[in-house]
Amino acid sequence: MGFEIPIEKNSGKIAEVTIGATSEQGGTRSNTITIGGSTALPFLFFEGEHPNRPALAMEVFDKVPAKYPEALLDYYRDVIDKPADMAKKCVEQYGAELISVRLDETHPEKGDRSADEAADVVRQVLDSVKVPLIITGHSHYEKINVVMKKVCEVTAGENCLINYVETDNYKTIAAACMAYNHSIVAQSPIDVNMAKQLNILLSDMNFPSEKIVIDPLTGALGYGLEYTYSIMERIRNDGLAGDSMLAFPMIINPGYESSRVKEVRVTEEEYPDWGDMELRSAYWETATAMSLLSAGSELIVMYHPKAMETVKKHVDELYSAESGN
Amino acid sequence: MALSGLEIFKLLPKTNCKECGVPTCMAFAMKLAQKKADLGECPHASEEARAALGAASKPPIRLVKIGVGARALEVGNETVMFRHEKTFFHQTGLAIRLNASEDEETLVSKIREIENYTVDRVGEQLKADLLFLSQDEAGKDAFLKLIGFAKEHSTKGVILDSRDRESLTAGLEILKADRPAVFLSGDVSDGDFELAKNRSVSLIITGESFESLESRVEKAKKAGIEDLILNLKAPDLGRQFQNNTILRRSALKKNYEPFGYPLLTMVEAENGPDRMAKASVGLCKYASIIVLPRYDKALLYTLFALRQNIFTDPQKPIQVEPKLYSIGDPTPESPVFLTTNFSLTFFLVSGEIENSGTSAHLVVCDCEGQSVLTAWAAGKFTGETIAKFIREIKLEEQVKTRRLIIPGFVSQISGDLEEKLPGWEILVGCQEAADIPSFVKSVSIA
Numbered sequence A: 001m002g003f004e005i006p007i008e009k010n011s012g013k014i015a016e017v018t019i020g021a022t023s024e025q026g027g028t029r030s031n032t033i034t035i036g037g038s039t040a041l042p043f044l045f046f047e048g049e050h051p052n053r054p055a056l057a058m059e060v061f062d063k064v065p066a067k068y069p070e071a072l073l074d075y076y077r078d079v080i081d082k083p084a085d086m087a088k089k090c091v092e093q094y095g096a097e098l099i100s101v102r103l104d105e106t107h108p109e110k111g112d113r114s115a116d117e118a119a120d121v122v123r124q125v126l127d128s129v130k131v132p133l134i135i136t137g138h139s140h141y142e143k144i145n146v147v148m149k150k151v152c153e154v155t156a157g158e159n160c161l162i163n164y165v166e167t168d169n170y171k172t173i174a175a176a177c178m179a180y181n182h183s184i185v186a187q188s189p190i191d192v193n194m195a196k197q198l199n200i201l202l203s204d205m206n207f208p209s210e211k212i213v214i215d216p217l218t219g220a221l222g223y224g225l226e227y228t229y230s231i232m233e234r235i236r237n238d239g240l241a242g243d244s245m246l247a248f249p250m251i252i253n254p255g256y257e258s259s260r261v262k263e264v265r266v267t268e269e270e271y272p273d274w275g276d277m278e279l280r281s282a283y284w285e286t287a288t289a290m291s292l293l294s295a296g297s298e299l300i301v302m303y304h305p306k307a308m309e310t311v312k313k314h315v316d317e318l319y320s321a322e323s324g325n
Numbered sequence B: 001m002a003l004s005g006l007e008i009f010k011l012l013p014k015t016n017c018k019e020c021g022v023p024t025c026m027a028f029a030m031k032l033a034q035k036k037a038d039l040g041e042c043p044h045a046s047e048e049a050r051a052a053l054g055a056a057s058k059p060p061i062r063l064v065k066i067g068v069g070a071r072a073l074e075v076g077n078e079t080v081m082f083r084h085e086k087t088f089f090h091q092t093g094l095a096i097r098l099n100a101s102e103d104e105e106t107l108v109s110k111i112r113e114i115e116n117y118t119v120d121r122v123g124e125q126l127k128a129d130l131l132f133l134s135q136d137e138a139g140k141d142a143f144l145k146l147i148g149f150a151k152e153h154s155t156k157g158v159i160l161d162s163r164d165r166e167s168l169t170a171g172l173e174i175l176k177a178d179r180p181a182v183f184l185s186g187d188v189s190d191g192d193f194e195l196a197k198n199r200s201v202s203l204i205i206t207g208e209s210f211e212s213l214e215s216r217v218e219k220a221k222k223a224g225i226e227d228l229i230l231n232l233k234a235p236d237l238g239r240q241f242q243n244n245t246i247l248r249r250s251a252l253k254k255n256y257e258p259f260g261y262p263l264l265t266m267v268e269a270e271n272g273p274d275r276m277a278k279a280s281v282g283l284c285k286y287a288s289i290i291v292l293p294r295y296d297k298a299l300l301y302t303l304f305a306l307r308q309n310i311f312t313d314p315q316k317p318i319q320v321e322p323k324l325y326s327i328g329d330p331t332p333e334s335p336v337f338l339t340t341n342f343s344l345t346f347f348l349v350s351g352e353i354e355n356s357g358t359s360a361h362l363v364v365c366d367c368e369g370q371s372v373l374t375a376w377a378a379g380k381f382t383g384e385t386i387a388k389f390i391r392e393i394k395l396e397e398q399v400k401t402r403r404l405i406i407p408g409f410v411s412q413i414s415g416d417l418e419e420k421l422p423g424w425e426i427l428v429g430c431q432e433a434a435d436i437p438s439f440v441k442s443v444s445i446a
């Protein structure tokens, strides 16, 4: 009989982005992480190359997040207010391949911590772990520009992933990344054209294309996930079809987004139909991550250790498939 | 292969008699080409046209039903690879496995619990769809007992799994009016097809490779069985992902008939999070039925949310009618809350006001189904548009209260709104709906 695997070849290739720098490369990391490089839709090994596995990061904070869910606190109670120790725990116990340092405390309405203090937190984390770093900011433009400039400077040569710039605020941070040799996250709110526009703006500044990661903006499961999911599939399809301004790896934040929803924080006593809270909190983040992995993300920032372990195991499984049965 | 509109047009009578409900034969041909019409709607189509269109006019993935009545599950009939191309039509059916080897009491209580388990999310009643009844290591009697319990205590569709034809025949006799499906875990033979013949039974055909799956499907079709569901075994999630993509693509893009059926995925894993990971990927990537190895409320609830997300129509956000809603039994003095008409937002907010135990009025603005911040960012939730809406619904004639509680995420509009709504005081509420109960307790709201 005539069954043949229907193969769809693509003309495009997703850019390969490397994060981190070893001592030979001018940094202090023990290894670097490379993502991207695919020439086919996610995990379709029968019609293209996927030279790099999606990478899994975990996040630490300059300030204990308000309303951090109890189900997570159980894992982190001893370290949640010590970013360097928490980073160590994430890497050594939970298998984080990168660490994201979230600098919310620098937001003028949240603590207004200075750029120098933020840089100090980043330094501590750099000293305590040897994996590449993601530095995650917020959307207060004036303040984050000052903070990121300083952070870029004190981490010069480390090739951190500076997270993030937006269409209305990219120049200062992008220039700092170029000056000190860091990579960048280009964030746009769930919109193909805006994602493309921002990448064009960056390339007009001569920002190197092998240093851009797209953040399509994560909606948590049940809170906008369907929009993120489809925008990612569209971005990836267009990128593979040859639109080089969309052919970048994508970062998603299932940990941060899931940690904010009610479903990870109410008990089974309060909501009997929702089932066990411990399990549910791991499930919610796992489902958010696995669905967006299917849609094309290659850098995933997780919070829940159980979800982290699960997603990692299944990335391995998805990745072991080198032929179509 | 699919025919183009023009190719189909050449086969039609070209009389433009309109009996098909479309003004011209050409217009009808275009609809046929898009699979939005059926050739049967043209009473004048020739035998030749029917023959030529026969294959091309069939949906590329067959619609298959399990169960009867309101609880029947319909799967298949999908037309796209990506939900953004149009939409996914028939949401994944979730089946829960029960093994005949378990003791009777446990089985009955599980069946009852699964039957009664429904949960509300965004105004939808969600529940598991099917029971997957497995003979497992047990004998015929235990298997038939399990089927009997399901018949007695459940209204859900049933899939029977047994390697013993005698047990299956007897089981199908019990379920003869219930349109069950039979899961065949290995090679198939005429005896299997006899089971399905003359009964409304669909067959789930298993394959270890594309080739074995195809040859078994061909055998079933030769025997005249059309209601099939495909289960292509995969050693790991990666292979599963690729297999399902290949099967779906073959059906949709190549019109490859042997694979033009809905797909079933067995989730087999030791622990809950692993099941969650596998089921999530299955649901996103083309499983029409997912069989879960056990009943777990947290897992079902999470999967329900994912299923709602993946299967909503991407062209139109689910929205509620913009108007003034009553929560509980409000009087004209009761507090007035404001939100947008995105379904998710509306149900979260109205649910939490209810949880707070307060009766209240809820003004649901027309924001074209967008969330609070999205609507604000798009200029659809501003002092001006809100004030206009409040005048339209004549709020001032319906309530005596003159204090409006707005979502915390749009505190920035409060000044503007106060200006546009003379006589009203604007109270900025909490950010998350989940905090409404404590917010209500901590401030005087009316």
Ligand code: B12
Pocket (backbone or CB within 6 Å): A189, A190, A191, A194, A217, A218, A219, A220, A223, A224, A225, A227, A257, B317, B337, B338, B339, B340, B342, B344, B345, B348, B349, B369, B370, B371, B372, B373, B374, B375, B376, B377, B378, B405, B406, B407, B408, B409, B429, B430, B431, B432, B433, B434, B436
């Ligand atoms: C999904 C989504 C979309 C979807 C739309 C979904 C929809 N139907 O609304 C799409 C992709 C279409 C979209 C588009 C845009 N989006 Co949008 N989107 C999101 C996303 C990811 C989730 C929104 C969501 O569904 N939330 C869930 C609902 C339930 O939340 P909610 O309505 O706010 O309700 C909660 C609370 O407000 C509270 N609440 C609600 N009502 C009330 C009432 C009272 C009295 C109280 C006390 C509480 C309360 O209860 C709820 C639960 O806690 C968010 C980012 C995020 N992760 O949250 C961005 C976000 C809202 N989008 C944003 C933007 C900028 C846009 C665009 C303008 C981008 C663009 N230029 O194209 C467009 C605007 C649309 C247009 N141009 O027509 C920004 C808004 C920025 C800002 N702070 O103003 C956000 C925050 C992303 C970001 N960080 O940049 N978006």
Ligand code: SF4
Pocket (backbone or CB within 6 Å): B012, B013, B014, B015, B016, B017, B018, B019, B020, B021, B022, B023, B024, B025, B028, B041, B042, B043, B044, B045
């Ligand atoms: S019913 Fe048939 S013949 Fe009449 S207009 Fe329609 S397609 Fe043409």
